Amino acid sequence: MNPFSSGTRLRDMIRAIRACKTAAEERAVVRKECAAIRAAISENDQDYRHRNLAKLMFIHMLGYPTHFGQMECLKLIASSGFPEKRIGYLGLMLLLDERQEVLMLVTNSLKQDLNHSNQYIIGLALCALGNICSAEMARDLAPEVERLLQFRDPNIRKKAALCSIRIIKKVPDLAENFINPAASLLREKHHGVLITGVQLCTDLCKVSSEALEYFREKCTDGLVKTLRDMANSPYAPEYDVAGITDPFLHIRLLKLMRILGQGDADASDCMNDILAQVATKIESNKNAGNAILYECVGTIMGIEDNGGLRVLAVNILGRFLSNRDNNIRYVALNMLMKAMTVDSQAVQRHRATILECVKDSDASIRKKALDLVYLLVNESNVKPLTKDLIEYLETSDQDFKGVLTDKICSLVEKFSPEKIWYIDQMLKVLSEAGNFVKDEVWHALIVVISNASDLHGYSVRALYRAFQTSTEQESLVRVAVWCIGEYGDMLINNIGMLDIEEPITVTYSDAVDAVEVAIKRHTSDITTKAMALIALLKLSSRFPSCSERIKDIILQNKQSFVLELQQRSIEFNCILQKHQNIRAALVERMPVLDEATFSGRRAGSLPTSVSTSTGTGHSLPNGIAKPAAAPVTDLLDLSSDDAPAPSSSGVDFLQDLLGVDLSPASAPQSTSRPPKGSADVLLDLLSIGASPPAQSNSSASDMLSSIQDNTAPLANLNGLLSLSPLSANATSPASPAPVMDLLDGFGSSPQKKAENGPAYPSLVAYESSSLRMSFNFSKQPGNPQTTLIQATFTNLSPNVYNDFLFQAAVPKFLQLHLDSASSNILPANGSISQSMKVTNSQHGKKSLVMRIRIAYKINDKDVLEEGQVNNFPRDL
Amino acid sequence: MKEMGIRFILMVNKQGQTRLAQYYEWLTLEERRALEGEIVRKCLARNEQQCSFVEHRNYKIVYRRYASLFFLVGVENDENELAILEFIHLLVETMDRHFGNVCELDIMFHLEKAHFMLEEMVMNGSIVETSKANILSPIQLMEKAS
Secondary structure (H helix, E strand, O other): OOOOOOOOOOOHHHHHHHOOHHHHHHHHHHHHHHHHHHHHHHHHOOHHHHHHHHHHHHHHHHOOHHHHHHHHHHHHHOOOOHHHHHHHHHHHHHHOOOOOOOHHHHHHHHHHHHHOOOOOHHHHHHHHHHHHOOOOHHHHHHHHHHHHHHOOOHHHHHHHHHHHHHHHHHHHHHHHHHHHHHHHHHOOOOOHHHHHHHHHHHHHHHHHHHHHHHHHHHHHHHHHHHHHHHOOOOOOOOEEEEEEEOHHHHHHHHHHHHHHOOHHHHHHHHHHHHHHHHHHHHHOOOOOHHHHHHHHHHHHOOOOOOOHHHHHHHHHHHHHHOOOOOOHHHHHHHHHHHHHHHOOOHHHHOOOHHHHOOOOOOHHHHHHHHHHHHHHOOOOOOOOOOOOOHHHHHHHHHHHHHHHHHHHHHHHHHHOOOOHHHHHHHHHHHHHHHHHHHHHHHHHHHHHHHHHHHHHHHHHEEEEHHHOOOOOOHHHHHHHHHHHHHHHHHHOOOOOOOOOOOOOOOOOHHHHHHHHHHHHHOOOOOHHHHHHHHHHHHHHHOHHHHHHHHHHHHHHHOOOOOOHHHHHHHHHHHHHHHOOOHHHOOOOOOOOOHHHHHHHHHHHOOOOOOOOOOOOOOOOOOOOOOOOOOHHHHHHHHHHOOOOOOHHHHHHHHHHHHHHHHOOOOOOOOOOOOOHHHHHHHHHHHHHHHHOOOHHHHHHHHHHHHHHHHHHHHHHHOOOOOOOOOOOOOOOOOOOOOOHHHHHHOOOOOOOOOOOOOOOOEEEEEOOOOOEEEEEEOHHHHOOOOEEEEEEEEEOOOEEEEEEEEEEOOOOOOEEEEOOOOOOOOOOOOOOEEEEEEOOOOOOOOOHHHHEEEEEEEEOOEEEEEEEEEEEEEOO | OOOEEEEEEEEEEOOOEEEEEEEEEOHHOOOOOOHHHHHHHHHHOOOOOOEEEEEOOOEEEEEEEEOEEEEEEHHHHOOOOOHHHHHHHHHHHHHHHHHOOHHHHHHHHOOHHHHHHHHEEEOOOOOOOOOOOHHHHHHHHHHHOO
């Protein structure tokens, strides 16, 4: 006999599958079996249908698709024998789900079966309905189920109860019908019915609040009585588990009591006695007893306050915590987290034990304990707790380190009482687990360091020491390199020593050594190396004696394969060689980044209010076009440069340069932080300079051209804080000239300074054989985004143009407002003019572009000319 | 719609092969296989001393090992874990009473009976019946009839 015919018994098929040695063999066997079953289905084989379905279920469990068997289920359900129906329903529940339309076909069979005379068949139908019904089926069959809630047989009643739960979840409107029957179920004696009845009531309370009220009034006493009876009942062999009668029912009752007692003092009062009794009497040396105690504690925490009970509950939890069984400790930790909201003092008492749990060998317990510790921290205990956690960080294993580091960092940030402690702790964390620290965390650290002006010396020295010992932690290296670059002079000269520090001697070459190590390490990534390069540039200005050596180091990266590093090294080298005079101004101390806006942005809320630059007292022609915070983080947005957009980091470099450029040029040596006003000045210029990640270097050099024009006057006008307005040279087109050339040409190009807004040349926007259109531009002061264009149409032919109509279309980021033309008759060889106003919302980022259409009539003949104007000056 | 209590019940042997799977929520076949793979890996990797509760995604797994078979129950986060441990033990005892010294092969070769038993005990994610006599009576009736 063919072993794979439909005559195969289930066990033979299972044996065959088990005998397979490889997955491919198993697939082959299953495929053959499925083919045989499909053949049997199409032949409408009656005899072996249930066997085939059993085989299908096994195959489904293994994970193979079995949808062809769904109709078989239906046929089996419709047959009259009990075994067939049984298998049919089982198959229905396993192979189908509520979303299949096939399910609708079953509704009729279900209805008939719900009215069957055999109670087991009714039970089957209820079971199927309860597991898998959809909303429509629920609506159809709800009346039947309601009726069955009062059936004579308790087995049916209990199944009907659970079925009702599903119905009211699917169709909440029907909940009212079930309230009364559910209440009567609560008075039953049969445990099965009780347990399901209690569940039904629990869900009714969740779904409808009027049910909650009803149960609270009518049933609380009954429930308390039931629980009391059960707790005091003698030994009942049927439901006994480890000496306790039906712990499951205990637990369900306690759950329902928690829902009823929540928020209602009367109900809670009723329950107090029985809760106390359960809490004290139940033995806790068996798991069943502990389960009940756990639920009891949960209920006590959930209902209204009763001092004595709460104390009892926390004591039980304390006992759990010191239990040797891991499971018990886990649930204790879980419950303590919920107890925190209710009574945090009590939980604080167990702080030491919880800390022990953080170091436990079990991963689940560790995680729960860490969460709980995080909740426990407040200002008074943050220092010792953090100390413990950091100590543990050293010995914890890798996958836990990430979580632990996160928690420690957020703890330190939230609760640090003073800056120096914050810096200390962060340094320790970085040394231990810098690789797990998220970017925004070390960004925040830098912000804090730069804000704490008296701690600069301390920070840089501490970082230097830490850097010597642990160089594998990437974030530590980055922060150290940044600080050495910024505050290198403090490092050398031991400026700003605090009492607790020991003096260290660091020479110039030591400092440069440190940064060089950062660059040379093969494990450093691009960001670190880039940061190191700019730190070197800063150092070369602060330590002129090491300039040569620094130049050599920078030059080594000149041919790096990474565009970012190559660009930086070439640019910096150029600055070092040719532009000594501005180098000092370029690498001035960074202005303080505003902590409030930084943390606000980190929290995700970009401050939309624009900060006005009142500090400087100059009205700048280019108003602040962007929210103040954005450029601030752009300054430090180095880490986002890891992704391939090298020229955008070229722009960041510019902002970096510019950022330091704009501190008061009158005090290049001062270590005082520039006031916030000049930070806004900084932002102003940045708003001009910031551009979206351009995809080519040419735009970077464009930016340079327009911005470097500014730096020249700055360097020349020492002490003057007025920014010359952006004078875009018409002679600086978007040419992809290398950066050096532009820098070379700088200083010699005359500045066309217009006080009242920059001047733009007129341009011929459109020219054909018969018509020329030229634009004259002007901008109003104080409104850089809006350009007034005067369009002049010149008739190049000897014909007269009548009905002259000019239309223009602009892309979405521009707004165009056309005034009426001076006339709509264009005389031969004459001209008319029309003015328009264009507002560029992407001012500085995108230049204007316009499509034009000119229509006119020559001797009553229509002429249409269309074109596109692309050659607008860039800075409009 | 928030699911009730128990989301799924799995019986998996030490090699990771699923012997019984009952889901009380809808998951596609690929999701199921992925889920089973992930969970089983986590549970099998743990040793005896560690606690029986594993947190996975947004629910918990309560598991216990009996001989060569792991019983895993996935439950909602607010369910009483110790009670579920009791439930697993009740399930094993019930099967033991029916099959007599139940072992993995019994479950494999009488899969539908194991399912029937489970269905009498759990419906739509909540516990229906906890008395072994009541659970086994329909099944014994059916065996007598066939």
